[in-house]
Amino acid sequence: MTDSPRFDVDACRGAFPQLADGIAYFENAGGSYVPSPVLDAMDAFLRSSQVQPSWSFASSRKARERVDAGIAALAALTGAEPDELVLGHSTTVNVLVLAQALRPTWEEGDVVIVTNQDHEANGGAWRRLAASGIEVREWKVDPSTGELDPAELARLLEGARGKARLVAFPQVSNVVGSLNDVGAWTAMAHEAGAQVCVDGVAYAPHRLIDVKGWGVDWYVFSAYKVYGPHLGVMVGRREAIAAAANANHYFHAENVPAKLNPGGMQYEAVAACAGIGAYLDAVWADSFAAPEGTATLPDPRTRHADVFDLFAAQEEAIATRVVDYLATRSDVRLIGRATGERSARMPTIAFHPEKVAPKVLAERLAEEGVAIGASHFYAPRVLEAMGLDPERGVARISAVHTNTLEEVERLLGALERALETPA
Numbered sequence: 001m002t003d004s005p006r007f008d009v010d011a012c013r014g015a016f017p018q019l020a021d022g023i024a025y026f027e028n029a030g031g032s033y034v035p036s037p038v039l040d041a042m043d044a045f046l047r048s049s050q051v052q053p054s055w056s057f058a059s060s061r062k063a064r065e066r067v068d069a070g071i072a073a074l075a076a077l078t079g080a081e082p083d084e085l086v087l088g089h090s091t092t093v094n095v096l097v098l099a100q101a102l103r104p105t106w107e108e109g110d111v112v113i114v115t116n117q118d119h120e121a122n123g124g125a126w127r128r129l130a131a132s133g134i135e136v137r138e139w140k141v142d143p144s145t146g147e148l149d150p151a152e153l154a155r156l157l158e159g160a161r162g163k164a165r166l167v168a169f170p171q172v173s174n175v176v177g178s179l180n181d182v183g184a185w186t187a188m189a190h191e192a193g194a195q196v197c198v199d200g201v202a203y204a205p206h207r208l209i210d211v212k213g214w215g216v217d218w219y220v221f222s223a224y225k226v227y228g229p230h231l232g233v234m235v236g237r238r239e240a241i242a243a244a245a246n247a248n249h250y251f252h253a254e255n256v257p258a259k260l261n262p263g264g265m266q267y268e269a270v271a272a273c274a275g276i277g278a279y280l281d282a283v284w285a286d287s288f289a290a291p292e293g294t295a296t297l298p299d300p301r302t303r304h305a306d307v308f309d310l311f312a313a314q315e316e317a318i319a320t321r322v323v324d325y326l327a328t329r330s331d332v333r334l335i336g337r338a339t340g341e342r343s344a345r346m347p348t349i350a351f352h353p354e355k356v357a358p359k360v361l362a363e364r365l366a367e368e369g370v371a372i373g374a375s376h377f378y379a380p381r382v383l384e385a386m387g388l389d390p391e392r393g394v395a396r397i398s399a400v401h402t403n404t405l406e407e408v409e410r411l412l413g414a415l416e417r418a419l420e421t422p423a
C-alpha cells in the first residue's frame with residue numbers, strides 16, 4: 001500500500017448516477033447500483049460493436065477487444081486466469097450447469113455435502129443429484145446462531161470415508177452475514193479428496209476475491225452485485241474445468257472454459273465488466289498517492305486490494321452502528337454475529353422484527369425514502385433452521401462502501417418510527 005490513503009465517499013458516490021434520486025439505498029445485496037464506467041462500457045459495446053467478436057472486420061475486432069477487456073477486469077478482480085472464468089447467465093445457472101457437468105465424473109453412492117446456510121443457488125442444484133444416485137448430506141447450522149461449525153464438516157467428511165466428491169458452502173450467507181473461513185474449509189475438503197464449490201455472491205462486493213490464495217476449485221458470484229451488469233461469474237481451476245464433462249455443444253468438449261458455458265457469453269455484459277475495474281482504479285487514483293519518486297503504478301491486484309481495504313473500513317463503521325442499534329432493541333432478533341467487525345461479518349444485516357411484519361417494515365421505510373428488503377431472500381432453509389417462518393421472512397439492511405454514515409442515521413431514525421406500531 002502506498003502513503004496516505006483517504007477514502008472519499010462523495011467521490012465514489014459521484015460515479016453512481018442512480019444515487020442522485022436521494023433514496024438511502026440499503027438493498028445492495030439484492031443488486032448493487034452501477035458506476036458510469038460500467039454504463040459507458042455497455043453503451044459503447046451496444047452502439048458500435050454488437051456483432052460476433054470473432055471476425056476480421058473492424059467492428060468485430062473492436063468487439064473482441066472490449067470483451068477481452070471485460071474478461072481481464074474479472075481476472076484481476078478474482079485472481080483467476082482469463083481461461084478459468086465461466087461467464088454465464090447467473091450464479092444459479094452456472095451452478096446448475098456445473099452440477100450436470102460434474103455428475104458424469106462421479107459414481108452412484110458418491111457423496112456431496114451441502115449446507116442449509118446457503119442461498120438455494122448453491123444448494124438446489126446439488127440436492128437434485130440425489131435423483132441420480134448421489135448421496136446428499138447436509139451440514140447444518142447451529143439453530144441459535146445460524147453459524148456453520150467446521151467440526152461438523154470434519155465429522156461429515158469422516159463419515160463419507162473417501163466417497164465425498166464435493167462440499168458446497170457459502171463464503172458469506174446473504175442472510176446470516178458472517179464471514180466463513182474459505183481457505184481452512186477448502187483445505188479440509190481437499191484433505192478428504194473432495195472439491196469445493198464456494199458461493200461468494202455475498203462476499204464479492206465487500207472484499208477482494210483471492211481464488212488462488214484460498215485454493216478453491218469452483219467459486220461463483222454475480223457481477224450485478226459487484227457494481228456490474230447481470231452476469232454470473234464462475235471461476236474454475238483450469239484442471240477442474242478440463243476434468244469436468246462437456247456441458248456445451250459436442251465440438252466444445254475440449255474447449256476450456258466454453259465447455260461449461262452453453263449458450264455462450266452475453267458479450268455486452270462481459271464488456272461492461274471492464275468498467276468495474278475502471279471504477280476501482282478511479283477510486284485508487286483518488287485515494288492513494290503514487291509511490292515517492294516513481295511513475296509506476298502497483299499492479300491491478302495490489303490496487304484492488306488497497307481499494308477493498310478502504311471499502312472494508314467504511315463498511316465496518318456502518319455495520320457497527322447498525323448492529324449496535326439493533327442490539328439495543330428487545331423487539332428485534334438480530335441474525336448473525338452481534339458485531340460490525342470486518343473480519344467477522346459483512347454489512348449485510350438481517351433481523352427479525354418481532355412485532356411488525358418484515359414486509360410492512362420495509363414498506364414503512366420506503367415511504368421515508370429508505371430502501372431495504374424483506375423476504376427469505378431465497379435462503380428459506382436457514383430461516384427454518386433458526387426457527388423463523390420463511391414466508392414471513394426477515395428484514396435485511398445491506399450496505400456497501402457508497403453508503404454514508406448520514407444515510408445510516410436516516411435509516412435508523414426511520415426504523416425507530418417504523419418499529420413503533422405493531423403490524
Ligand SMILES: Cc1ncc(COP(=O)(O)O)c(C=O)c1O
Nearest residue numbers: 090091092119121174201202222
Ligand atoms: C448469496 C447468494 N447466492 C446466490 C445468489 C443467486 O445469484 P443469481 O441471481 O446470479 O443467480 C444470490 C442472489 O441473491 C445470493 O444472494
